Amino acid sequence: MKKACILIxxxxxxxxxxxxxxxxxxxxxxxxxAVVKVIxxxxxxxxxxxxxxxxxxxxxxxxxxxMSKLKLDQISDWIEKQRSIYKQYYDELAQVKALITYYQxxxxxxxxxxRLVNEYKRAWRLFQQxxxxxxxxxxxMSKVYTGILEESANNMDQILLxxxxxxxxMTDAQRLKIIHAAADQVxxxxxxxxxxxxxxxxxxxxxxxxxxxxxxxxxxYGLH
Numbered sequence: 001m002k003k004a005c006i007l008i009x010x011x012x013x014x015x016x017x018x019x020x021x022x023x024x025x026x027x028x029x030x031x032x033x034a035v036v037k038v039i040x041x042x043x044x045x046x047x048x049x050x051x052x053x054x055x056x057x058x059x060x061x062x063x064x065x066x067m068s069k070l071k072l073d074q075i076s077d078w079i080e081k082q083r084s085i086y087k088q089y090y091d092e093l094a095q096v097k098a099l100i101t102y103y104q105x106x107x108x109x110x111x112x113x114x115r116l117v118n119e120y121k122r123a124w125r126l127f128q129q130x131x132x133x134x135x136x137x138x139x140x141m142s143k144v145y146t147g148i149l150e151e152s153a154n155n156m157d158q159i160l161l162x163x164x165x166x167x168x169x170m171t172d173a174q175r176l177k178i179i180h181a182a183a184d185q186v187x188x189x190x191x192x193x194x195x196x197x198x199x200x201x202x203x204x205x206x207x208x209x210x211x212x213x214x215x216x217x218x219x220x221y222g223l224h
Contacts, residue, residue: 024124024142027149028117031156043107102175109159109183116152116190120145123197126220132207133200144196152189158182 127133127141159182201221208214218224 024120024146024149027146027153028120031113031117031149031153098172102179105179105183106159106163109179109186112186112190113152113156113159116186116193117149119190119193119197120149123193123200127200130204130217130220132204132217141196141200145193148189148193148196151185155182155185155189158185 124141124145127138133141158178161178201223204217204221205214205223208217
């Protein structure tokens, strides 16, 4: 009876692991596709804003050149008329540069998401090759990865919200709050995954028997 229970557990582990793996890989693919889409959109927005900066700077230069050519007695009358224009240019330039900063931050966050997905795929491929882990343990790993990836997928909604918020009336403080929250969540997800991978690698090393086995394990994970 006891042997039968063990056999059933083993069979269930063998069946569940591929299901969990498929789910995790599906989520990873969704995250990567969404992140690539965000990065492309952000790159386009950055380019447009940079072009706008160039235009604004050229406009300012034109106004300054015009002022320098005026006679002193004309400047006092003309400068008051242009003061509001100067203010508009400088205010808009400051806003554009702030947007570029926001977009770059979003791009950095998105690229960290890509690193998370790539790190998951690399580690999962290696753990599946490691003879020191049972089917049940691999199934548990897959569940942990699925949980981390699901949180990361939810975070993509936050990133999309940030992207959309830059085209709506929102204060700098509100934008920064959303950006910092998204960045913190991505960092947490990424380092949770890295720490989980490290713990499993160390566990595999502890289970290694003999110098040859230890060296093979180190080689598998690229440890020195």
